[in-house]
Amino acid sequence: MRKFLRGGYLGLLLTFLYAPIVVMIVLSFNASKSRAKWGGFSLQWYQKLFTDTAILDALWLTLRVALIATVVATILGTLAAIGIHAMKKKRANVLMSVSYLPMTTPDIVTGVSLMLMFVFVFGLVYRVSVAIGHPVQLSLGFGTMLMAHIAFDTPYVLFSVMPKLKQMNVNLYEAALDLGCPPLKAVRKVILPEIMPGVVTGALLSFTMSLDDFVISYFTSTTDNNLSMIIYSAARRGIDPSIYALSTLMFLAVLVLLIIINKRSALENVS
Amino acid sequence: MKRSWFAMPYIAWMAMFTIAPLLLVVFFAFTNADGQFTLINLRNFFDPTYLSILWRSLYLAFFCTIICLLIGYPAAFFLASKDFAKNQALFVLILLPMWMNFLLRTYAMMSLLEDRGIINNMLVSLGFERLELIGNEGAVLLGMVYNFVPFMILPIYTALKKMDTRVIEAAEDLGANPFNVFRRVVFPLSIPGIVSGITMVFMPAVTTFAISRLLGSGNFWLFGDIIERKFLESNDWNFGSALSLIMMLLIIASIGLLNKADAKQEGGGAW
Secondary structure: OHHHHHHHHHHHHHHHHHHHHHHHHHHOOEOOOOOOOOOOEOOHHHHHHHHOHHHHHHHHHHHHHHHHHHHHHHHHHHHHHHHHHOOOHHHHHHHHHHHHHHHHOOHHHHHHHHHHHHHHHHHHHHHHHHHHOOOOOOOOOHHHHHHHHHHHHHHHHHHHHHHHHHHOOHHHHHHHHHOOOOHHHHHHHHHHHHHHHHHHHHHHHHHHHHHHOOHHHHHHOOOOOOHHHHHHHHHHHOOOHHHHHHHHHHHHHHHHHHHHHHHHHHHHHHO | OOHHHHHHHHHHHHHHHHHHHHHHHHHHHOEOOOOOEOOHHHHHHOOHHHHHHHHHHHHHHHHHHHHHHHHHHHHHHHHHOOOOOOOHHHHHHHHHHHHOOHHHHHHHHHHHHOOOOHHHHHHHHOOOOOOOOOOOHHHHHHHHHHHHHHHHHHHHHHHHHHOOHHHHHHHHHOOOOHHHHHHHHHHHHHHHHHHHHHHHHHHHHHHOOHHHHHHOOOOOOOHHHHHHHHHHOOOOHHHHHHHHHHHHHHHHHHHHHHHHHHHHHHHHHOO
């Protein structure tokens, strides 16, 4: 009886969470544009989606930004963790608390602050370039969005790698040095393999944060749109069934990804 | 080469893309359009229009947090209980929407609530009048709860799972009835989870602008909306920066307050 009631509660919650998503998936196959009636099964919205250059460009941009930002953030963050770990406690603590700052800053404030800085710097560049006689007018787009993404991704890598470094036996690195291994090689051969799980977690976190980001991208790019920005502007214009098709595909992508991650961690638990 | 130098690129990056932008926000907040020091931006905020917007943001975020807690706590508790502990699929299913882009979830909500949306169409086909479901505070609140409830469930679930079950058994052996076991043992030990759940829900709720724009149909503004407008529409960066600064202080203060309450609870909860 108790289990039945509890199951019922969770079932209600699942209904609340999934009803809108299911409705969207169903409507993505609706031949009629109206949500009022079912016009038969159709794949036309998917067809429209794959011929919509704005959406395809946004998808490509989102993937490029997420990939580059992840690679750069992972390198920056991992190096930072190794460096900070080797510092004196006081300095390390200061740096770690500063690294915590972007994570507690609301996204909208991060977004507007970066926008202010980019526009400010671009203004300076413009004035200097005019003075030289070669006016350069930079605008907010792919480059600024990428830099913003690297900035908010890096602390996540740092915070995923740091615990692994703390778990590591400090003597291992010293032993490698004593045995004549050059420091850089010791970092690569001794430290890196030990902290690899943290590095991978950080990279995965960065990638998902980047893929998913709306607010910071919205403020740091005006010429280029990522997928979230496309969805936002489409939603402001009103309902468009090809966005339903996009949602369905994105939902499936997340589902498959989660299943793979789950399988992977289940395998790790076994071995 | 010293190992602590590894952190140098990261420190430079953070200085440029986190510290400098935030300092610029502070600078703009305390200057006028000509760059002269002024307190007028901060004073302008204490105007009934803006105070009422702040008040609306606060109470919507507050109710959103309370509702998420009321829905999420039982869900986390049931999921972590013996009845469903082995049901990994159920757990993944409840948290899956968290990984879906929040704009897509909001979009899904929109297509349910719109004037020509699913719910209204159903009402009409059953012979009822259309209801105005979108464009009001209720719709925004519903959208927030829908988006953020998984963020309340996850940390509470984690806290409950981490709990040493022997403590519960000890309480039972000492003759506590189920209600007292919950009140005296389980609940106090889950407070850290509740605290991080509250932070994870309250912070995005009080700073949002996209959810209110889409589900509020622009009929009323939240704090995030006015920041967005000041930067992207009216180009009043000085006042926008002052608003951002106020929002950041608000967030820092509420996180501080919560952590303080948490520390007190934990100290007292042991006995």
